[in-house]
Amino acid sequence: MPSSPDHHKGIAPHQCGQCCTHIDKISVTLDRNPIIEDVSLHLHCGELTTIVGPNGAGKSTLLKALLGEVAHTGAIHFHPVFGPDREDAPAIGYVPQSLDFDRFSPFSVSDLFAASLSRYPVPLGCRPDVRKSALAALASVEAECLLDRKLGKLSGGELQRVLLALSLTPLPNLLLLDEPVSGIDLPGRELFYRTVSELRHKFDLSILMVSHDLAGIAPVSDRIVFLDRRVVCIGTPAEVLVNGDFRHAFGLDLEDRP
């Protein structure tokens, strides 16, 4: 089982609640088109923040900027509560939208963990300690039984849980989930949300999720950010769900009319 991150040492889960990540006026321009402008967010430990917004609103781009994949202006600060400031190398866990990979590849779940966690060449076999931490990580998402399965043979929901387990090893400062449930059936979605929700409290994780699934995210999110190139509104699910711009963008205002 992964232990608590360094900066949470001595703090019981649920109690930290402090600002772990400051996103300060991030802007991304691609081919002279502004994709996102002046996005500022404060992410807290033990909180799940969900970004919603129409297609092309720049949701995935924001995650890519956080991952350092696209050039951006503005700054991202990571604030560990205890210990030295480690702003240069924060541990970011990432679960991609849908893993675009070769499904016929003989690549097992255990290979994925071994390749990610150790430099001992996978063709020479998996070290027992790596196998042990892989099993522990999989256990935290109720997926121990998947360790020796081929990655290409997993269902969408199983694959996302495996990727979630991988993103938790080692335990990150910030966990990014990019539309983690797109293309997963309803029971799979519910299990995924429940798991993420539990992990948030258990490890006092700061989680940023992009989602289209309005109905599914409202009950599990602590905060919702409505993004349309810039932050249009931000608040608790109850606050955002009654926002006029938000209801208009998702066609909910049609239901409001008599």
Place this chain on the structure above:
Amino acid sequence: MSQLIDLLSALPFEWARYGFMRNALVAVVLVSPLFAIMGTLVVNNRMAFFSDAIGHASLTGLGLGVLLGLADPLLALVAFSMFLGIGILVLHRVTRSSMDTIISLCMSFSIALGIVLLSRGGNFNRFSHYLIGDLLSITPQEIGWLLLTLLVVGGGLLFFYNRILLIGLNDSLARSRGLNTWWIQVFFVASIVMVVTMNLSWVGILIINSMLILPAAAARNLAGNTRQYVFFAIAIALVSGVCGLLISYYSDTASGATIVLVAMGFYFLTLVIKALRHQ
């Protein structure tokens, strides 16, 4: 090196009496595992078209070597292929066009340029042995070079195996694990170039890519994880290499192409095994 190889003449076979066959056998046994390990990564990372292009582009390297008046065009060949390989990566990154379009463009350019350079004065036939390859002409000194390539590139590949594997699976995921995907890709491309160009003169431009791809493609049909994948690929490469060489001796055919045909046979065999397992 040559004394060691001569020990093989103690074998009770007709072919073992010939120096060229002993050299060829040692070369095959040395190089097959390297081809197999590299092939597993090339197939996984969807680089089969890339390695094919590197093989074909070597025509231009040869042409440049001849133009510069080098006695052995190998240096020009390695240099040009390296330039082209890294060039394809850079173009892909800068233009954001799809990889296969860029590879196709670069390959057409370098094949055309290579043919123009080599056919100057109407003497293209002089170079046709590069197309088919001549395994039986390999010398103990060249085997020494192969051994060095095997140790350097093979060691490097094993050292970076996990990282290359992750990049092939998903670039963003690899990056989020803190990998410098660009430099790992450059290393991988450079090692493909080394392996392809160093073995070109005895395997032949036309079929070198099959030597790389076929064992891995066959092993995929049988393997359930990466360890089995690499193990089967090495086994298939070794067996088809040795069998192909011996068949070519008795049937008096080009060795490289015969090896490829045997590997192809293994590929179909694994397809059948896979189909039977699913029943």
